[in-house]
Amino acid sequence: MQISAKPTSMRNTYGDTLVKLGATHKNLVVLDADLAKSTQTARFGKAYPDRFFDMGIAEQDLMGTAAGLAASGMSVFASTFAMFGSGRPWEQIRNSICYPNLPVKIAVTHAGISVGEDGPTHQACEDIAIMRAIPNMKVIAPADSVEAEKIVEYLADYYDSPVYLRLARMNTPVVFDSNYKFEFGKGIIAEQGRDVTVISTGVMLFKALEAHKLLASDGISAEIIHMPSIKPVDAKMILESAGKTRNVITIEEHSIIGGLGSAVCEVLAENLPARVKRIGMTDRFAESGEPEALFKKYGLTGNNIASEAKKLLNR
Amino acid sequence: MDEITVIGSINIDFMVKTERMPERGETVAGDNFYILPGGKGANQAVAIARLGKKVNFVAKKGKDQFADTAMKNLNHPNINLEYMINDEALSTGVALVNTTGQKGNKVTWFTGANDKLTPAEIDRAEEAIKRSKAVVVCTEIPIPTIKRALELAQKYKVKTVMNVGNAGTKHREEIKEVLRGLDIVIMNEREGGYLTNRLISHMETGSLAGNELRKLGVNHVIITMGKEGTLLVNEHGSTVFHGYGVEVKDTVGGGDAFVGAVACAIADGKFVIDAIDYGNAAGAIVTQSIGAQEGLPDKAQLDAFLKEHHKAGGSYKKYTDTIKMLENTALNMRINIIKMLGCACSGHPGGSLSAADIVAVLYKHVMKIDPKNPKWEERDRFVLSKGHAAPALYTALAEAGFIKEEELWNLRKIDGDLSGHPDMKKTPGVDMTTGSLGQGLSIANGMALAAKLQKKDSRVYVMLGDGEIQEGQIWEAAMSTYTRRLDNVCAVLDYNGLQIDGSIGQVKSGLEPVVEKWKAFNWNVIEIDGHNIEAIMEAFEEAKKVKGIPTIIIARTIKGKGVSFMERKVEYHGAAPNEAETEKALNELGGCRCK
Numbered sequence: 002m003q004i005s006a007k008p009t010s011m012r013n014t015y016g017d018t019l020v021k022l023g024a025t026h027k028n029l030v031v032l033d034a035d036l037a038k039s040t041q042t043a044r045f046g047k048a049y050p051d052r053f054f055d056m057g058i059a060e061q062d063l064m065g066t067a068a069g070l071a072a073s074g075m076s077v078f079a080s081t082f083a084m085f086g087s088g089r090p091w092e093q094i095r096n097s098i099c100y101p102n103l104p105v106k107i108a109v110t111h112a113g114i115s116v117g118e119d120g121p122t123h124q125a126c127e128d129i130a131i132m133r134a135i136p137n138m139k140v141i142a143p144a145d146s147v148e149a150e151k152i153v154e155y156l157a158d159y160y161d162s163p164v165y166l167r168l169a170r171m172n173t174p175v176v177f178d179s180n181y182k183f184e185f186g187k188g189i190i191a192e193q194g195r196d197v198t199v200i201s202t203g204v205m206l207f208k209a210l211e212a213h214k215l216l217a218s219d220g221i222s223a224e225i226i227h228m229p230s231i232k233p234v235d236a237k238m239i240l241e242s243a244g245k246t247r248n249v250i251t252i253e254e255h256s257i258i259g260g261l262g263s264a265v266c267e268v269l270a271e272n273l274p275a276r277v278k279r280i281g282m283t284d285r286f287a288e289s290g291e292p293e294a295l296f297k298k299y300g301l302t303g304n305n306i307a308s309e310a311k312k313l314l315n316r
Numbered sequence: 317m318d319e320i321t322v323i324g325s326i327n328i329d330f331m332v333k334t335e336r337m338p339e340r341g342e343t344v345a346g347d348n349f350y351i352l353p354g355g356k357g358a359n360q361a362v363a364i365a366r367l368g369k370k371v372n373f374v375a376k377k378g379k380d381q382f383a384d385t386a387m388k389n390l391n392h393p394n395i396n397l398e399y400m401i402n403d404e405a406l407s408t409g410v411a412l413v414n415t416t417g418q419k420g421n422k423v424t425w426f427t428g429a430n431d432k433l434t435p436a437e438i439d440r441a442e443e444a445i446k447r448s449k450a451v452v453v454c455t456e457i458p459i460p461t462i463k464r465a466l467e468l469a470q471k472y473k474v475k476t477v478m479n480v481g482n483a484g485t486k487h488r489e490e491i492k493e494v495l496r497g498l499d500i501v502i503m504n505e506r507e508g509g510y511l512t513n514r515l516i517s518h519m520e521t522g523s524l525a526g527n528e529l530r531k532l533g534v535n536h537v538i539i540t541m542g543k544e545g546t547l548l549v550n551e552h553g554s555t556v557f558h559g560y561g562v563e564v565k566d567t568v569g570g571g572d573a574f575v576g577a578v579a580c581a582i583a584d585g586k587f588v589i590d591a592i593d594y595g596n597a598a599g600a601i602v603t604q605s606i607g608a609q610e611g612l613p614d615k616a617q618l619d620a621f622l623k624e625h626h627k628a629g630g631s632y633k634k635y636t637d638t639i640k641m642l643e644n645t646a647l648n649m650r651i652n653i654i655k656m657l658g659c660a661c662s663g664h665p666g667g668s669l670s671a672a673d674i675v676a677v678l679y680k681h682v683m684k685i686d687p688k689n690p691k692w693e694e695r696d697r698f699v700l701s702k703g704h705a706a707p708a709l710y711t712a713l714a715e716a717g718f719i720k721e722e723e724l725w726n727l728r729k730i731d732g733d734l735s736g737h738p739d740m741k742k743t744p745g746v747d748m749t750t751g752s753l754g755q756g757l758s759i760a761n762g763m764a765l766a767a768k769l770q771k772k773d774s775r776v777y778v779m780l781g782d783g784e785i786q787e788g789q790i791w792e793a794a795m796s797t798y799t800r801r802l803d804n805v806c807a808v809l810d811y812n813g814l815q816i817d818g819s820i821g822q823v824k825s826g827l828e829p830v831v832e833k834w835k836a837f838n839w840n841v842i843e844i845d846g847h848n849i850e851a852i853m854e855a856f857e858e859a860k861k862v863k864g865i866p867t868i869i870i871a872r873t874i875k876g877k878g879v880s881f882m883e884r885k886v887e888y889h890g891a892a893p894n895e896a897e898t899e900k901a902l903n904e905l906g907g908c909r910c911k
Contacts, residue, residue: 054800061755062758065755065789069759069760096751101739
C-alpha cells in the first residue's frame with residue numbers, strides 16, 4: 002500500500018463531508034461545544050446555520066441535547082475535542098445516549114498525543130477504553146481523510162446505535178483511495194505477510210506501513226492490518242492472521258490499557274493465545290511537543306514497531 | 317309583573333347575507349339584504365318583553381327615516397317607552413352587518429344618538445330602576461351613563477347585568493372601571509379578549525381571562541364562546557356549559573337573546589348556572605332565524621325547548637368536572653404509587669407523591685398524546701428528569717391508557733417492563749430514559765429543537781427536582797433553552813424542599829432565590845401551589861401562550877403528599893413502605909390493598 006507524499010487533514014474532510022451531506026440529508030444536524038473552528042464543523046454551520054448548534058462550553062449539555070434530537074429522529078453529529086467529548090460527558094453518554102441506544106454520532110477530533118503542543122490536558126489517550134466499555138457504543142478511528150470521508154458518509158444514514166468517531170488533529174498521509182468501503186467489524190489487510198502481524202488503528206497506519214518497509218528490508222514479512230472498527234473488532238481477521246504468524250504487534254495513539262491492544266488481546270486470549278506486544282502510551286501521561294517528536298519519544302514510530310517485531314521473532 | 321330596566325342602544329341593522337366574509341379589497345356578492353331593527357339594548361328589551369317581563373327601556377334615537385323601523389318590535393305591551401328619548405337633532409345608530417350564517421358575523425357601527433344618552437337622562441328613570449328586579453346595561457352607550465345606571469341600581473340593591481360589546485374600538489380601560497360591584501358581566505370571547513388583552517381560544521384561556529376580570533370586582537364573568545359553549549367564572553371556579561347544538565342560520569342576536577334570558581332568570585331569583593342554561597336556550601332559538609329580534613322566543617316557546625332538551629339530559633357540563641376528574645386521577649395515582657412500591661419493596665415514594673398532581677394534569681389534560689400510538693411523531697413529550705419519581709409517571713401512563721394497571725405491580729421486577737427508573741425502550745409512553753439526575757433539560761431542549769426543525773407544534777415538558785438543579789448541567793441547559801428561544805419547552809420544578817441527605821438548604825445552600833435564578837437565566841417563571849389542580853392547569857395554559865422564551869413552573873409541593881406519615885419526611889425519599897405502612901397509607905387514601 003502506497004503512502005502519499007502530501008498529508009491531508011481529516012478534520013477539514015470531516016467538515017466538508019458534513020457540508021456535502023447537509024444538502025442531501027435534510028434531517029442532519031451538527032452540534033459543537035465552542036470548538037467549531039477547530040473541529041471544522043463551522044463549515045457546516047456556515048452552510049446550514051439553521052441546523053448547526055453551538056452549545057457553548059458545555060459538553061454535558063451538548064450530549065444531552067444530541068440525545069434529545071436523536072430521540073426525535075434527527076441524524077446527529079456532536080463534535081468537540083476527544084478529551085472533552087469522552088471524559089467530561091461520559092456519564093451523559095452512557096445514560097442518556099448508550100442506554101436508550103440513541104444513534105448520536107460523537108465525532109471528536111484532536112485525539113491522542115498528536116494534539117502536540119497543547120500538552121496532556123488535551124491529549125485524550127483513554128477515550129477508546131472508556132467508550133469501548135459502554136454497551137451499545139461503537140468505536141471507529143480512521144487512518145486518513147479518504148477513509149474519514151467514507152465513514153462520515155456511512156454514518157449519516159446510520160441509526161442503529163451510538164458511534165464514537167475518533168479523528169486526529171494532525172495532517173495525515175493518504176493511504177486509501179476512493180474504492181474504500183467502510184463496514185463495522187471489518188479490518189483491512191494493508192499488506193499481506195507471514196512472519197508477524199502488525200495491527201494499527203487511526204493515524205498509526207502509516208507508521209505500521211513504515212515498519213513494513215523496514216522489516217521487509219531485513220527479510221521479515223509483516224502482515225499489516227488496519228482496524229478502523231475497534232468496536233466491534235474484526236475477530237475473524239485477527240485470528241486468521243495470528244494463526245498464521247503467531248506473533249502480533251498492536252500500535253495505537255492511545256493507552257495500551259483498554260484500547261486496540263486490549264481488544265486484540267481479548268480476542269486472542271480467549272481463542273488463540275499468541276505472543277502480543279502492545280505499543281502505545283504505557284500507563285503514563287505525555288507532554289507538550291511537536292507530534293512527530295512525541296511519537297518518537299513515546300515509541301509510536303515505524304522503527305520501534307520494527308524493533309519490537311524483531312524482539313518477538315528473536316531476531 | 318316583575319320589571320327589568322334595560323339601559324342601552326337602539327340601532328337600525330342593514331344586513332347582507334353572504335356565503336363568506338370578504339377579504340381586504342374583495343367584493344363578495346350577498347344572497348339577501350335586510351333592513352331590521354337592532355341595537356343591543358333594543359334587542360335585549362324585546363327579548364325580555366317576549367319572555368313575559370315588563371321592560372323599562374331607556375335609550376336614545378334620532379329622528380330620521382329609519383327611526384320607525386328601529387321601533388318596530390319595541391311597540392310591545394310589555395315595554396314601557398316612557399324613558400325612550402327622541403332627539404330630532406341626531407340620527408339613529410346604524411349597524412352594517414355582514415352575516416354568513418353559521419360562520420358568524422361582522423359589524424360596522426355608527427353610534428348616532430346612542431352616544432348622546434346622558435347620566436341626567438338615567439336619573440329620570442330612577443323610580444323605574446328602584447322598582448326593577450334587574451338592570452341591564454350594555455357598553456354601546458357612554459361610560460358615565462353606564463356608571464350612573466349602575467350606581468342607581470346598586471343604591472336600591474337591584475341586580476346588575478352588563479353586556480360588553482365594542483371593547484376593541486372604544487374605552488377598554490373605562491369599561492374595566494365599571495366592573496367593580498357588578499353582579500354579572502357577559503361578553504363573547506372576542507370582546508373578552510380585547511378587555512384582557514389576550515387571545516381567548518378555548519375554555520382554559522377563557523378561564524384565565526375570567527379570573528383576571530373577577531379581580532376587578534365583578535361577581536360572575538360569563539364568556540360566550542360560540543360552539544365551544546359558555547364559560548362561567550365565579551368564586552366556585554370555572555364552569556363550562558355546552559351549547560344546544562342546534563342548526564344556526566344567523567348568529568346575529570344570539571348574544572342579546574342570551575343576555576335578555578339571563579336577566580329574566582336572575583330577576584326570578586334563579587341561580588346563575590340555571591340562568592345561563594336559560595340564556596343558552598334562548599340564544600339557540602334566535603339563531604335559527606334571520607335578524608336579531610325576529611326569532612326571539614316567548615316564554616312558552618323557551619320552556620318547551622328546555623323541556624324537550626332537558627329530557628335528553630340537560631345542556632351543560634362543568635369545567636369543574638375536569639378538575640374533579642383530575643383530582644380523582646391524582647388520587648388513583650397516589651393509591652397505585654403506594655401499592656406498587658409496597659409490592660416492589662423498594663423505590664421512592666416521597667418525590668413520586670409530590671409530583672403526582674402535576675403529572676396527572678399533564679397526561680390527562682395538557683399533553684397532546686395518543687396512548688394507542690405511543691410513538692406518534694406529532695405528540696408532546698414528557699421528560700421526567702427526576703427519574704426516581706418513575707412511579708408517578710407509570711401510574712399516569714396507566715391512567716392515560718398506555719399500559720394496563722396490573723402491569724404496575726411488576727415495578728422493579730426482573731423481566732418486567734417497569735424499570736426502577738424510566739426506560740423508553742421498555743415502557744410504552746415513556747419518551748426518555750432518565751434516572752441520572754441533571755440530564756433531562758438538555759434532552760428536552762434537543763427534542764424541542766427537533767420539533768422546531770421538523771415544523772411540528774409539539775411541546776416538551778420536563779420535570780426537574782429541586783435537589784436535582786444542584787447539578788451544573790441544568791444551568792448549562794437553561795442557557796441553551798434561552799439561546800435557542802425554545803418557547804416549546806416547559807419545565808416544572810417539583811419544589812418539595814427535601815433531598816436524600818436532608819432539607820435542600822441544609823445540604824447545599826444556594827437554591828434560593830430560585831425564582832430570581834430562573835428569571836436571571838431569561839426564563840418566564842410561574843409560581844404555583846403544585847397540589848392545586850386548577851392552578852396547575854392554568855400555569856400550563858399560560859406557559860403555552862408565552863412566546864420567545866421558555867417557561868418554568870415553580871411548583872411548591874409537599875414531599876410525600878397525601879400520606880400523613882410520609883409528608884415532609886426525608887426518610888421516605890428512597891424507602892418504600894413496609895406492609896403495615898402500605899396498609900396505613902392506603903387506608904388514608906381510601907384505596908384497598910387487593911391487587
